[in-house]
Amino acid sequence: MFTDKLILRIPGPTPIPPRVQLAMSQPMIGHRSGKFSALFARTAERLKPYFGTTQDVYILAGSGTSALETGVVNTLQPGDEAAVLISGAFGERFAKICERYGVIAHRLEVPWGEAVTPELVEAFLKEKPQVKAVFATYCETSTGVQNPIAELAKTIRTHSDALFIVDAVSCLGAVACEMDAWGVDIVVTGSQKAFMLPTGLAFLAASERAWKVIEANKPLAFYLDLKAYRKSLADQTTPYTPAVSLIFGLAEVLDILDEEGLPAIIKRHELMRDMTRAAMRALNVNLMAEDAYAAATVTSCDPQGAFDAEALRKVLTKQYNITIAGGQQHMKGKIFRIGHMGYCEPLDVLQVISAIEMSLHQIGAPVELGAGVKAAQEVLIAHV
Incomplete structure (x- = not known):
């Protein structure tokens, strides 16, 4: 052996394709150079179909958890209330992030191995009409459950004005995601799952409705301030040092995905x-x-x-x-x-x-x- x-x-x-490994081994270039800016802007644009959105996709140097945290700190303020749909370990992580920032997290929990259903969410929202955001996990890695995000989004839009924020870390790029059509406000994911890269990149897209909330809020974080990323993306760059080699790899991954x-x-x-x-x-x-x-x-x-x-x-x-x-x-x-x-x-x-x-x-x-x-x-x- x-x-x-x-x-x-x-x-x-997950395993990394050899051609992606090769792409990541390219000589380093300046992260503020015109060459990198062109690559970065083009690569960010190419992520949109996998989110099912026409909105910009933001690329952060960080793990998937950094994307979860970004979704919390840009949409909520201390004392706000949120509903967290928990079907396993990673739903619970959303609740812990909320609580770390002083957000009141109302947990809707189902037994491990079960999915969160629209009926449960409807009843829960009627009990908690004051929630400003609902957090859910698309694929709950700890249990192998794929929650019905499209149906949950419809229920949330019907019975609440809350934003719907989805952790798609362990499935985006492998399953259908129609963020705009379904009415999901924020989708987040990471690089080390279906995107076939090492850990180190986080991706996030936000709806126009979410942006109205984000623009009105005082940011709770510095590095994870989405307004800074929005401003920088308009200039084809990032507010802080990007993971250049991973962007090389991401461009190659998108070639592979687009080919299939x-x-x-x-x-x-x-x-x-x-x-x-x-x-x-x-x-x-x-x-x-x-x-x-x-x-x-x-x-x-x-x-x-x-x-x-x-x-x-x-x-x-x-x-x-x-x-x-x-x-x-x-x-x-x-x-x-x-x-x-x-x-x-x-x-x-x-x-x-x-x-x-x-x-x-x-x-x-x-x-x-x-x-x-x-x-x-x-x-x-x-x-x-």
């Missing part, structure tokens, strides 16, 4: 999801999310005591150089999560499923070798 041939199948960071086309990208991720879920069912492994709300980018599996999830992960890593993710918070050590996004295709899914079958056999779990692979193959063949 080649020890340097690592196979990463976690829900981020967003409709095909979405279908590929749905296919990999369906293959993975069919395989796990064939292996009698419980899936955390219902089919209707299953994420296209990550599948969470709960053995429910049938075998040790951590033992499975250890064998995968030691014997096959394959890394899958474990559980978070109260699910730590209990579940495992398979990432299938970005630089990943159906044959990669067959590889990881085959290795999971062998690892299950090695840890003594009841498994029929080939059952999961066969189920996944049948999904793939039907698609082809």
Whole structure:
């Protein structure tokens, strides 16, 4: 086994295409040069279709969490009230950011593995008519749930004047996002998931309605002040030092995505999801999310005591150089999560499923070798 041939199948960071790695190795250029300004402006413009917006997309040097925080500090003030829709670990992060800045966060929580439904949101907003923003997670990485953002947006617009702010960190670029058509006010994401880059870039787009609020607010942060980014983007630059090499890589990523086309990208991720879920069912492994709300980018599996999830992960890593993710918070050590996004295709899914079958056999779990692979193959063949 080649020890340097690592196979990463976690829900981020994801593998980086070789041509993107090569693009990032270009010689450094001045971040205030005309060459960089032209590249930066062109690259920011090319992000718009993946957000489903005609609004500007802002690029920050920071992780996905910096984008979440940007969404909070530019739209709310201390003492304001917000509704936070929580279906896992990352919804809770939005609530913690709100509270750090003195915002009153009203939590609407559902059990891990369930989605937030429009009916729940409607009832919650009737109880909390004073909220100024509603925060939601599009793909809840900790559970493999993909919340129905389009339906939630419609409900929020119907029953509230609150802004709708969405964390799409672990799915944008792999799933449909129609920010303008759906009526979402702010969408944020990061570079290390479906955008196939290292951690270090955050992206954000805001609606005209959101901008009216942002312009009227006193910014709570310096580095994350969106008004500064808006002013700088008009001059084809950033207010603070950009991550130049990552922008080189992002331009190459957008070439790759544009070559495949967003409709095909979405279908590929749905296919990999369906293959993975069919395989796990064939292996009698419980899936955390219902089919209707299953994420296209990550599948969470709960053995429910049938075998040790951590033992499975250890064998995968030691014997096959394959890394899958474990559980978070109260699910730590209990579940495992398979990432299938970005630089990943159906044959990669067959590889990881085959290795999971062998690892299950090695840890003594009841498994029929080939059952999961066969189920996944049948999904793939039907698609082809």
